[in-house]
Amino acid sequence: MSNLNPVRARLLGRLTALAALTVACAFAGTANAATGEENYAKICAACHSIGGGKLVGPDLAGVTTRRTEEWLVKFIKSPKAMIDAGDATAIALFKEFNLVMPDPQYTEAEIKDIVAYLATKSGAAAVAPTPPPPPKEASPAEIARGQNLFQGLERLKNNGPACNSCHHVKNDAVIGGGxxxxxxxxxxxxxxxxxxxxxxxxxxxxxxxxxxxxHPLADDETAAIVGFLQDADRKQELQKPADYGMKLVTYGAGGLVPLFALYSLVWRKRKVGPVNAKVFDRQVKGGDDIAQ
Ligand code: HEC
Ligand code: HEC
Known part of the structure; x- marks a missing residue:
């Protein structure tokens, strides 16, 4: 190599890299596990671990060995469509997890990349899932703060919208949410x-x-909100959310009567007749005089 001039050496280097890339692509079909890994981290990792146990959805370790690639691509594209189409595996998974995985809005090519990435991790199946550590209990102060953050009584540091602009929680202390x-x-x-x-x-x-x-949430805010949600969940049987329906009408009508009574008492010196009653009376009397 030392007798090559630098331009040629660089060219040779590029050609070698290109050849290596072509070979790699040929091995992995056209899918690109690296892009897959990026896209996986963006959306999927929120609900799945690979070898770390169940989160919101199943552990995906070894999923490429328990399902075919075709099934995986179709399922990931639209889990709901698979359930609606009556796919037995999709229905069983839905029954187990009780949540339909949202359609990720990825193209088929992007999904294939993700499946390729999952395939590179299939060895993770050997790792026994470590159960997540028991969650730390939130202190009463944290729960109270979570409640304030949830309903926007305390502003989120990065100015994100309060959760109750879209979500409701059954809790006496919380104003009804979206x-x-x-x-x-x-x-x-x-x-x-x-x-x-x-x-x-x-x-x-x-x-x-x-x-x-x-407007991402700060870690301490997340912890407080999770604490509040845990507390609300635990206490939900004790809550008696107000039923405003007929009560509001009845109490409203009931409240009017004493209110009117109070008004007439406080204002009993008010003029009863029209403002010009006296003028009118005089005129009428005058009229009578003329008539007589
Ligand atoms: C909101 C949480 C959530 C997100 C985000 C999510 N999933 Fe899921 N996933 C689930 C749930 C829940 C299930 C169980 C099946 C069902 O109920 O739809 C599931 C099932 C699966 C399965 C089937 C597992 C098996 O054992 O056959 C695969 C594969 C999968 N998800 C891949 C993905 C990929 C890839 C992404 C990102 C593009 C993703 N998921 C994003 C919640 C999620
Ligand atoms: C702009 C509206 C909006 C805001 C604000 C919002 N969410 Fe959501 N959230 C959604 C939507 C839409 C979903 C999807 C599930 C659904 O349709 O309910 C969701 C789902 C969730 C889920 C999963 C629910 C489940 O049963 O699977 C959780 C947990 C959640 N949100 C918590 C929060 C918390 C905590 C906050 C406040 C920090 C928040 N959300 C703020 C719109 C919102």
Whole structure:
């Protein structure tokens, strides 16, 4: 190599790299595991681990050995479509996890890249999933702060929207929230600390992701909100959310009567007749005089 001039050496280097890339591509089909890994981290890692146990969705270690590539690509593209089409595996998974994985809005090529990446990690199946450590209990102060953050009484540091602009939680102390997204009263039982943390870290739902893309939550805020959701979940049976329906009408009508009584008492010296009653009376009397 030492007798090559630098330009030639560089050219040779590039050609070698190109050849290596071609060979690598030929091995992996056209899929690119590196792009797959990037895209996986963006969305999928919020709900899945590879060899770390269940999060919101199943552990994906070894998934490329338990399912065919064709099934995986179709399933990941639209889990809901697979369930609707009656695919037995998709239905069984849905029954087990009780949540339909959202369509990730990736193209088929991007999904193939992700599957290629999952295939490179299939060895992870050998690793026994370590159960996540038991979640630390939030202190009452943290729970109270989480509640304030949830309903926007305390502003989020990065100015993200309050959770209750889209979500509701059944809790006496909380003003009714939005109905755009799911009621979060029992979400803790279903997703636990790791699941909620994952969702708040990288929201996998387009609407929520858009809301927090520029305004991420701080770790201490996430911890406080998770603490509040755990507390709300635990206490939900004790809550008696106010039923405003007929009560509001009845109490309203009932309240009017004493209110009117009070008005007439306080204002009893008010003029009863029209302002010009006296003038009118005089005129009428005058009229009578003329008539007589
Ligand atoms: C909001 C959480 C969530 C996100 C985000 C998510 N998944 Fe899922 N995933 C689930 C759930 C829950 C299931 C169980 C099946 C069901 O109920 O739809 C599942 C199932 C799967 C399965 C089937 C596993 C098996 O054992 O056969 C694969 C594969 C999968 N997801 C891959 C992905 C990939 C790849 C992404 C990113 C593009 C992703 N998931 C994003 C929640 C999620
Ligand atoms: C702009 C609206 C919006 C805001 C604000 C928002 N979310 Fe969401 N969130 C959603 C949508 C949409 C979903 C998707 C599931 C659904 O349709 O309910 C979701 C899903 C979730 C889920 C998963 C629910 C489940 O049962 O699978 C959790 C947990 C969650 N949000 C927590 C929060 C918390 C905590 C906050 C406040 C820091 C928050 N969200 C703020 C729109 C929002």
């Amino acid at each position: 109905v755009l997204a799911k009621d979060l009263t029992a979400v803790f039982t279903r997703l636990g600390t790791p699941g909620i943390n994952a969702i708040l870290g990288t929201p996998p739902f387009p609407v929520m992701a858009a809301a927090y893309a520029e």
